[in-house]
Amino acid sequence: MLKKIEDIFAVALVALLTVAALVIKVMQDNLHLQVMDADTIIVNIAFVFACVAGLITWRENRALCLANISEKLPAKARGVVKLAASFMTALIITQLFLISFMQVTNPDQFGNTFLFFKEKHCFFFYPLCFVMILVLLFQKAEGKNALIATIAGTVFGVLTSMGAVTGIIWYLTGNSELPALYAMADAWNAFCAKTVFLWVVVLIALAFSGVPLFVVISGITYVIFSKAGGYIDVLPIEAYSKLADKSIAAIPLFTIAGYVLAQGSAGKRFVELFNALFGWCRGGTVVAAVLVLTFFSTFTGVSGVTILALGSLLAVILTGSGYEKDRAESLITSSGAVGLLFPPSVAIIMYASSNYTVITQFEPGFDIITLFVGALIPGAIMALSMIVLGIVFDNKKDRPKFSLGKIGGALLNCVPELLLPILICITYFTGFFNLFQVASFAVIYAVALVFLFRRDFGVRDTARVMADSVPVSGGILFIIASAAALSYWMQDENIPENVNAFITTYVTNKYVFLFLMNLALLVVGCLMDIYSAILLVSPLCLYSAASFGIPVVQAGVIFIMNLSIGFLTPPVGMDLFISSYTFKKPVGKVIKGVMPFLIVQLVVLLLITYIPAFTTCLIK
Numbered sequence: 001m002l003k004k005i006e007d008i009f010a011v012a013l014v015a016l017l018t019v020a021a022l023v024i025k026v027m028q029d030n031l032h033l034q035v036m037d038a039d040t041i042i043v044n045i046a047f048v049f050a051c052v053a054g055l056i057t058w059r060e061n062r063a064l065c066l067a068n069i070s071e072k073l074p075a076k077a078r079g080v081v082k083l084a085a086s087f088m089t090a091l092i093i094t095q096l097f098l099i100s101f102m103q104v105t106n107p108d109q110f111g112n113t114f115l116f117f118k119e120k121h122c123f124f125f126y127p128l129c130f131v132m133i134l135v136l137l138f139q140k141a142e143g144k145n146a147l148i149a150t151i152a153g154t155v156f157g158v159l160t161s162m163g164a165v166t167g168i169i170w171y172l173t174g175n176s177e178l179p180a181l182y183a184m185a186d187a188w189n190a191f192c193a194k195t196v197f198l199w200v201v202v203l204i205a206l207a208f209s210g211v212p213l214f215v216v217i218s219g220i221t222y223v224i225f226s227k228a229g230g231y232i233d234v235l236p237i238e239a240y241s242k243l244a245d246k247s248i249a250a251i252p253l254f255t256i257a258g259y260v261l262a263q264g265s266a267g268k269r270f271v272e273l274f275n276a277l278f279g280w281c282r283g284g285t286v287v288a289a290v291l292v293l294t295f296f297s298t299f300t301g302v303s304g305v306t307i308l309a310l311g312s313l314l315a316v317i318l319t320g321s322g323y324e325k326d327r328a329e330s331l332i333t334s335s336g337a338v339g340l341l342f343p344p345s346v347a348i349i350m351y352a353s354s355n356y357t358v359i360t361q362f363e364p365g366f367d368i369i370t371l372f373v374g375a376l377i378p379g380a381i382m383a384l385s386m387i388v389l390g391i392v393f394d395n396k397k398d399r400p401k402f403s404l405g406k407i408g409g410a411l412l413n414c415v416p417e418l419l420l421p422i423l424i425c426i427t428y429f430t431g432f433f434n435l436f437q438v439a440s441f442a443v444i445y446a447v448a449l450v451f452l453f454r455r456d457f458g459v460r461d462t463a464r465v466m467a468d469s470v471p472v473s474g475g476i477l478f479i480i481a482s483a484a485a486l487s488y489w490m491q492d493e494n495i496p497e498n499v500n501a502f503i504t505t506y507v508t509n510k511y512v513f514l515f516l517m518n519l520a521l522l523v524v525g526c527l528m529d530i531y532s533a534i535l536l537v538s539p540l541c542l543y544s545a546a547s548f549g550i551p552v553v554q555a556g557v558i559f560i561m562n563l564s565i566g567f568l569t570p571p572v573g574m575d576l577f578i579s580s581y582t583f584k585k586p587v588g589k590v591i592k593g594v595m596p597f598l599i600v601q602l603v604v605l606l607l608i609t610y611i612p613a614f615t616t617c618l619i620k
Contacts, residue, residue, distance in 0.1 A: 007467040013049040021440040037114035044122040046249035051125035053474030062471040063212035087153040092219040094157025097130035098164040100236040105171035192226040199223040214482035221486040235485040242484035246436040247353035251346040252473030253439035257446040258299025259469035264450035269414045276410035280402040283391025297339030307336045311582045333579040334597030337564035341379030343372040362546045374553035374615040483535035500543040510548040525566015526573040554615040
């Protein structure tokens, strides 16, 4: 029953978020009625949705993780690692609850009002989310030992959060005479100062045992701020600041729109269209598959979602046209992230919005549209390279004849689907919609298409698909929230400038720097999800790239392209494991199959890296 309520609430929030954005625009632009605190209303609804989505993501065991290599350990060692993971997860979730609940009790925090609400009413969902996750941890504990580890982690989480506990007591009662609790808080901070490196190593190791990335990042951040003197309240404040941002709020909406389309008949219609257009020539089905994958990964922002949703369908179509099964699956796996370079790529949105302050230091007047335009040619070259290599592997002799009638029928049948990306580009690039409004429009259009026009789903099935899309966006949002405070710490400690000073001391050649940056980012891309990398690593690259005179747009395109290739990079590229799951084949076999495609993508990366014109020629 509770699960159903959570799903209904999440879907209602998505509906409210999408409709509110466009209704406010109509009222203000067409009816000339000023809506007070319009932006505040929107971002707070988006924040509540992020909290609910994060909870549902955890409930469905779909929080973003690294590859779980602990499964390859001996049984006894695997059991120890699982207990350690249970203990540490409970500890960190407890800490997150207490430091966020402290902000609820703080009368000076989140006091702004809109309509009949305070921001604090919306922020309350954040600690509530962690309480519910903690309850789920206890419910899902497997066996007595796991339950004991979870209890111990919760207790230790309370003991290591005395800074938050004393704050809660002070805000609620005014009592500051708590010497024992203050002593415990000071002892914890001193302990962190001596063992911070050990904590970081342990938490990173646990990331490879299946502990969700947002838990690992939050744990590292908590220890770092404790070491610095206990400024742990930065974690929830920065999380709210990042999630209550209109650009960030657009990310889950684009993801939901892409997911809804992928679950409907849009994928099949696009395949039919591109098959009609290109199926008569060698590699025609390859062109169709790559273009479809590019289109959907552009929206979903997580290439794995596209592989899961459309991989089996495209594999059947490719093999049905005579393509070798393993080659077909390798092509699908390798093309799953190409769409990250095309508008309305959520990766580009995230990169531009999170680095806006830094970017404008080097290029005043920068606009996200500039980055979209700069990525067009690199994205086209990457997609074309996958098509060309796919065609090389296509040895089928018998192909259907070219038919204008078939093309016309398929085109007519796909017009509504084709209109969506066209309308998104026109309304956004002309300034008719801002980024959040165009994301809202994309969701409404996608839902109307599959429910009202195509009738792919009834009312209940449409609601189910919407609910199923929530964990996809929730995983992204909680990563963003957890990385926000760590990103704040890096900026506060001048880490980007210090790293830049170190690099420029030992690397003086621009081209050597670009080569080393590519190597480093490929490693980051296969070890870290793209959203954490954007928040934590991209500022370092921006400062260093600027010092070598590399344009901001080129640096951004190189960064995103590296991370998209990182999804395929052995041994732990995320898409390798998603492909293994989708196509039910060993990871080793997946790696062997994608190697030719990976090599070609690396060659394209070098072209984009060393020929700036590919990213700058379309920019005025």
